[in-house]
Amino acid sequence: MGVVNPPVAEPQPAGGNGTVRSYDPLVTIVETQALTQRFGSTLALDALDLQMQPGVTGLVGANGAGKTTLLNAMLGLRVPASGSLTVLGFDPQTAGQRLRAMVGFAPERNVLPDEMRAVDFVRHLSEVRGLPRGEARNRASDTLWLVGLGEERLRTLGTMSTGQRQRVKLAQAIASDPKLVLLDEPTDGLDPMQRSEMLTLIGQISRDFSINVVLSSHQLEEVERVCDNVVALDAGRLVACGPISDLVGAGDGITLELVDVAEPAGSVDAVEAALRAGGLDVRRQAATLQLRGAAFDELCDRSRDAVAAAGARIRRLDTRRRTLEDLFEDAPR
Numbered sequence: 091m092g093v094v095n096p097p098v099a100e101p102q103p104a105g106g107n108g109t110v111r112s113y114d115p116l117v118t119i120v121e122t123q124a125l126t127q128r129f130g131s132t133l134a135l136d137a138l139d140l141q142m143q144p145g146v147t148g149l150v151g152a153n154g155a156g157k158t159t160l161l162n163a164m165l166g167l168r169v170p171a172s173g174s175l176t177v178l179g180f181d182p183q184t185a186g187q188r189l190r191a192m193v194g195f196a197p198e199r200n201v202l203p204d205e206m207r208a209v210d211f212v213r214h215l216s217e218v219r220g221l222p223r224g225e226a227r228n229r230a231s232d233t234l235w236l237v238g239l240g241e242e243r244l245r246t247l248g249t250m251s252t253g254q255r256q257r258v259k260l261a262q263a264i265a266s267d268p269k270l271v272l273l274d275e276p277t278d279g280l281d282p283m284q285r286s287e288m289l290t291l292i293g294q295i296s297r298d299f300s301i302n303v304v305l306s307s308h309q310l311e312e313v314e315r316v317c318d319n320v321v322a323l324d325a326g327r328l329v330a331c332g333p334i335s336d337l338v339g340a341g342d343g344i345t346l347e348l349v350d351v352a353e354p355a356g357s358v359d360a361v362e363a364a365l366r367a368g369g370l371d372v373r374r375q376a377a378t379l380q381l382r383g384a385a386f387d388e389l390c391d392r393s394r395d396a397v398a399a400a401g402a403r404i405r406r407l408d409t410r411r412r413t414l415e416d417l418f419e420d421a422p423r
């Protein structure tokens with residue numbers, strides 16, 4: 091990553107053992123074809139066909155969508171029921187050892203040993219991934235400084251806050267100079283300020299050291315903020331996959347934000363009801379209504395009429411912006 095030199099000679103996917111499909115490192119980081127995973131009667135991954143491109147990829151979906159199952163498959167921790175998967179051009183089932191030298195991982199669960207010092211923990215995992223001891227020690231120290239824990243590196247993990255422990259998980263994932271890091275819910279348990287700092291750090295690390303990142307999250311707005319690409323899952327099915335700039339942005343409809351005042355009582359409710367009764371697609375969050383289902387001018391006219399009839403007041407009326415949430419709302423059931 092540029093913090094230090096690459097630890098191992100780079101495996102060459104194209105010259106491998108027949109497990110590799112065409113791999114262009116500038117185009118494809120992860121590719122699946124009809125990837126399917128079952129747990130009893132649960133279809134955790136439902137015939138997924140997807141490609142992840144370089145940069146930061148947000149792996150999004152509600153609880154149980156299949157995010158962790160997909161990450162585990164990418165790490166070769168589970169044999170898929172059917173279908174195929176390549177990571178950096180390799181099949182994780184047959185090239186696990188080579189991939190472990192190139193892929194860092196920070197799991198969702200709290201897996202840090204309380205009694206161990208941060209620097210020893212990161213050093214140990216770097217050695218497990220193949221670095222000589224002296225180099226692993228230097229990298230552990232470098233990466234802990236990089237994630238903002240330089241002063242705390244000699245503290246035991248059990249004495250650290252949730253935010254600090256998430257940073258230690260990030261440090262161990264990047265310490266052995268990976269080409270790709272998989273971060274499972276890296277902002278879990280953090281307050282809004284810590285979330286923002288963590289996302290900024292992840293973006294910086296990816297850019298500055300050319301590390302590809304797959305970041306799993308159920309926080310759609312944080313994925314929109316930091317990611318270049320998105321893979322959206324819903325109950326094991328692929329909802330969307332591609333550059334985030336293609337999936338969000340200018341959209342159809344309008345955003346109508348009303349002044350949420352007590353008088354006249356229920357005015358926002360009345361506007362919402364009138365617009366729904368007129369057959370429009372209305373989504374409401376507090377005093378903000380997202381409206382679709384008619385041309386822009388007609389939406390504006392109908393909004394004006396509904397607002398006047400209810401005695402409400404408009405704070406803002408704007409072209410509606412398409413968000414990641416729309417991908418899930420619009421997905422076929």
Ligand code: ATP
Pocket residue numbers: 129130132133134151152153154155156157158159160198308
């Ligand atoms: P979360 O955000 O809650 O971690 P997720 O998107 O990571 O959710 P997964 O953990 O991949 O979702 O789970 C996908 C589905 O597979 C869920 O229905 C889950 O209950 C089921 N599942 C996952 N692992 C197992 C397992 N080892 N045994 C049985 N069912 C499992």
